[in-house]
Amino acid sequence: MLKIESIKKSFNGLDVLKSIDLEVDKGDVIAILGPSGSGKTTLLRCINFLESADGGTMTFDEDTYDLGHVSKKEIAAIRKKTAFVFQNYNLFRNKTALENVTEGLIIGRKMPRDKAEEIGMKMLEKVGMADRRDYYPHQLSGGQQQRVAIARALAPNPEIIYFDEPTSALDPELIGEVLTVIRNLANEGMTMLIVTHEINFAKNVASKVLFMENGYVLESGDAKTFFENPKEERTKEFLRNVTREE
Amino acid sequence: MSDRLVGILIDSLPKIIIPGIKVTIPLTALSFTFALIIATVMAMVQYADIRGLKQFARFYIWIFRGTPLLVQLFVIFYGLPSLGVMIDPFPAAVLVFSLNEGAYASETMRAALESVPKGQIEAGYCTGLSYLQIMRRIVLPQALKTAFPPLSNSLISMVKDTSLAANITVAEMFMATQRVVARTYEPLALYIEVGLIYLVICTVLTRVQSWGEKKIGSYENV
Numbered sequence: 001m002l003k004i005e006s007i008k009k010s011f012n013g014l015d016v017l018k019s020i021d022l023e024v025d026k027g028d029v030i031a032i033l034g035p036s037g038s039g040k041t042t043l044l045r046c047i048n049f050l051e052s053a054d055g056g057t058m059t060f061d062e063d064t065y066d067l068g069h070v071s072k073k074e075i076a077a078i079r080k081k082t083a084f085v086f087q088n089y090n091l092f093r094n095k096t097a098l099e100n101v102t103e104g105l106i107i108g109r110k111m112p113r114d115k116a117e118e119i120g121m122k123m124l125e126k127v128g129m130a131d132r133r134d135y136y137p138h139q140l141s142g143g144q145q146q147r148v149a150i151a152r153a154l155a156p157n158p159e160i161i162y163f164d165e166p167t168s169a170l171d172p173e174l175i176g177e178v179l180t181v182i183r184n185l186a187n188e189g190m191t192m193l194i195v196t197h198e199i200n201f202a203k204n205v206a207s208k209v210l211f212m213e214n215g216y217v218l219e220s221g222d223a224k225t226f227f228e229n230p231k232e233e234r235t236k237e238f239l240r241n242v243t244r245e246e
Numbered sequence: 247m248s249d250r251l252v253g254i255l256i257d258s259l260p261k262i263i264i265p266g267i268k269v270t271i272p273l274t275a276l277s278f279t280f281a282l283i284i285a286t287v288m289a290m291v292q293y294a295d296i297r298g299l300k301q302f303a304r305f306y307i308w309i310f311r312g313t314p315l316l317v318q319l320f321v322i323f324y325g326l327p328s329l330g331v332m333i334d335p336f337p338a339a340v341l342v343f344s345l346n347e348g349a350y351a352s353e354t355m356r357a358a359l360e361s362v363p364k365g366q367i368e369a370g371y372c373t374g375l376s377y378l379q380i381m382r383r384i385v386l387p388q389a390l391k392t393a394f395p396p397l398s399n400s401l402i403s404m405v406k407d408t409s410l411a412a413n414i415t416v417a418e419m420f421m422a423t424q425r426v427v428a429r430t431y432e433p434l435a436l437y438i439e440v441g442l443i444y445l446v447i448c449t450v451l452t453r454v455q456s457w458g459e460k461k462i463g464s465y466e467n468v
Contacts, residue, residue: 050371
């Protein structure tokens with residue numbers, strides 16, 4: 001469904017992504033793991049053109065794009081099939097929960113308001129936020145905001161959702177409600193690419209894992225194999241460190 | 247206070263208030279509206295970094311913030327006729343006040359636009375909005391909320407600055423007062439009287455400002 005080949009990105013001469021390949025099939029839940037600064041977030045942002053990659057190709061469904069020279073029109077076309085969930089939620093601060101979900105439908109996709117609101121309410125119900133439809137972001141907790149953000153991502157029925165550390169900005173006791181929503185989506189077969197530090201969550205939910213360090217993919221493949229039988233010494237060390245008993 | 251003075255103050259009241267309603271308030275309202283339009287455009291071209299237009303905006307702001315308002319009024323009204331450009335007093339005043347206030351307000355607007363976090367724009371793109379849709383629906387409304395208090399300040403300031411238009415023969419409140427003073431020789435009482443009328447107008451605007459802040463304050467920029 002989505003194939004990325006040799007994507008590259010550098011910031012001021014520092015190579016953040018050094019030729020990374022990635023393949024996503026429909027229904028995959030891919031966890032992107034790795035230490036801070038390994039390029040995980042940059043990878044996700046480049047794939048959705050929030051940063052422009054220096055080179056590489058993307059094949060989305062049948063269409064192939066040169067990531068170094070992609071037009072605004074192509075970007076808009078690709079973004080219609082994708083959705084993004086941010087670490088800091090980034091809900092529109094001047095819109096209520098429901099308006100956040102319907103904005104892209106009514107304005108971006110020219111859907112009639114009543115149809116959009118029907119979808120919006122369905123999505124808010126899905127993340128357990130229907131009773132907060134008229135609340136503004138500042139009236140919601142971090143976990144609630146992130147659930148609305150997920151509803152917003154779901155609304156246009158995207159083919160894939162990218163999650164950029166969706167729980168990193170949350171209070172520990174609010175992480176669970178967000179992870180539960182994502183787990184439900186995985187069970188429904190939603191295709192997702194998730195940058196996360198939640199190792200246990202990755203272990204339980206991901207079907208595949210991509211382990212990154214210093215802009216390279218160090219190890220990737222089936223999640224079960226990755227967690228039970230990692231090949232690389234560095235991967236073993238990482239897993240030992242993050243799962244160490246306190 | 248002598249009966250004569252009380253009489254003068256009462257008689258002069260309509261002579262001052264009527265030009266206030268007929269000239270000072272329309273002059274302020276028109277100029278401020280144009281200033282807001284100019285400011286929004288100038289702030290947007292800088293914010294969007296449109297080559298050429300951005301430099302033009304900086305140049306315009308530099309000129310109109312760096313020279314006195316009174317000098318600008320004189321250049322337009324007394325200076326331009328020597329180039330064959332004659333503008334009537336009232337439109338000349340509207341032109342100068344709009345351009346002058348537009349320069350200040352565009353800096354207010356630019357700062358307000360820049361205060362909207364980049365994440366709001368990224369989220370807009372990711373939900374399928376275009377740049378213009380994001381500006382219109384997400385960024386500008388948030389920026390206007392931030393800019394509202396300083397812009398209200400500018401409006402109040404402008405009400406008082408319009409008294410400078412008396413210098414280019416616009417028959418506004420201050421000029422009306424000067425005329426009464428010339429006839430009655432009571433400068434202290436009459437200038438205090440017109441000062442109080444300005445104070446009343448500005449007090450009303452201050453009230454409108456707090457009402458407006460509540461009105462657009464249903465969400466918070468946090």
